[in-house]
Amino acid sequence: MYKVKVYVTLRESVLDPQGTAVKQSLHTMNYQEVQDVRIGKYMELNVEKTDRNIEEVVNELCTRLLANPVIEDYRYEIEECVAQ
Amino acid sequence: MKFAVIVFPGSNCDVDMYHAIKDELGEEVEYVWHDANNLDEFDGILLPGGFSYGDYLRSGAIARFSNVMKEVVKAADAGKPVLGVCNGFQILLESGLLPGAMRRNDSLQFICRTVDLVVENNCTMFTNSLDQGDVIRIPIAHGEGNYYCDDATLQQLRANNQIVFTYKNNPNGSVSDIAGIVNEKGNVLGMMPHPERAVDELLGSADGLKLFQAMVRNWREAHVVNA
Numbered sequence: 153m154y155k156v157k158v159y160v161t162l163r164e165s166v167l168d169p170q171g172t173a174v175k176q177s178l179h180t181m182n183y184q185e186v187q188d189v190r191i192g193k194y195m196e197l198n199v200e201k202t203d204r205n206i207e208e209v210v211n212e213l214c215t216r217l218l219a220n221p222v223i224e225d226y227r228y229e230i231e232e233c234v235a236q
Numbered sequence: 237m238k239f240a241v242i243v244f245p246g247s248n249c250d251v252d253m254y255h256a257i258k259d260e261l262g263e264e265v266e267y268v269w270h271d272a273n274n275l276d277e278f279d280g281i282l283l284p285g286g287f288s289y290g291d292y293l294r295s296g297a298i299a300r301f302s303n304v305m306k307e308v309v310k311a312a313d314a315g316k317p318v319l320g321v322c323n324g325f326q327i328l329l330e331s332g333l334l335p336g337a338m339r340r341n342d343s344l345q346f347i348c349r350t351v352d353l354v355v356e357n358n359c360t361m362f363t364n365s366l367d368q369g370d371v372i373r374i375p376i377a378h379g380e381g382n383y384y385c386d387d388a389t390l391q392q393l394r395a396n397n398q399i400v401f402t403y404k405n406n407p408n409g410s411v412s413d414i415a416g417i418v419n420e421k422g423n424v425l426g427m428m429p430h431p432e433r434a435v436d437e438l439l440g441s442a443d444g445l446k447l448f449q450a451m452v453r454n455w456r457e458a459h460v461v462n463a
Contacts, residue, residue: 162339166384169342169409193293217301220294220330222337223384 161192238264240278249285256432283324296326325426336385342409346379352404361454372443374429381428383410
């Protein structure tokens with residue numbers, strides 16, 4: 153079994169209006185040191201082992217559904233865990 | 237001409253769409269549930285607005301994998317007219333039938349009002365009863381209508397004359413003021429504004445009806461002898 157953590161954010165080239173609003177709010181609170189805020193999604197998946205390579209599977213489901221490659225980037229962490 | 241209004245869990249403009257076709261346009265129309273696996277009997281496909289699957293993950297992302305979308309792709313490939321409005325447009329983008337993606341409105345607000353749309357391309361089966369440069373009044377109602385595509389895609393859209401409608405006053409931050417685009421073949425139109433909500437002067441505008449009338453007239457000319 154694998155525990156997969158997927159992070160999806162808007163691509164660098166795409167303006168993130170939510171992130172901009174949060175950054176402005178932080179500046180209003182006097183945290184001028186905050187340079188940039190990007191808001192994204194975090195997903196946790198439990199994936200069973202198959203004969204397919206786990207990275208290949210994760211990349212496939214990220215590009216097909218979890219992220220929209222037109223506007224979003226994704227990264228992931230895969231952790232193998234022992235079945236209880 | 238027989239229309240299908242595709243209904244997903246969370247669609248909420250399906251009844252307006254049905255009313256526009258049946259009562260205002262006077263054509264045949266049926267609701268088709270998202271798990272349908274045959275659209276052969278329909279001449280035109282309508283994807284209505286709403287919040288399919290609660291907009292979970294991204295607008296249209298889950299609807300795009302529903303059973304009926306395979307049939308919608310098939311209908312599009314066969315050259316049948318496919319019109320996606322609002323959430324319907326978002327589903328067409330997610331499914332890859334149209335290029336680009338939707339972002340949150342730049343104001344982060346849900347915008348619900350009637351806007352001026354400029355007709356950029358009047359050579360489509362949806363708009364050839366209008367003139368290029370015409371300004372039509374159609375309501376918008378969306379929180380994620382901020383159209384995005386990269387520069388290369390935008391050049392392509394321009395080169396192929398795929399930009400059908402632009403906003404006269406951009407309400408949401410859309411790239412190049414884009415409100416509606418067609419595919420290269422010209423039979424799949426996606427637009428954020430709601431033509432089905434502008435089908436009677438009582439509603440403030442009947443400009444939307446012209447799109448549906450054009451679809452019917454073009455279909456008749458192609459399919460009915462002595463039309």
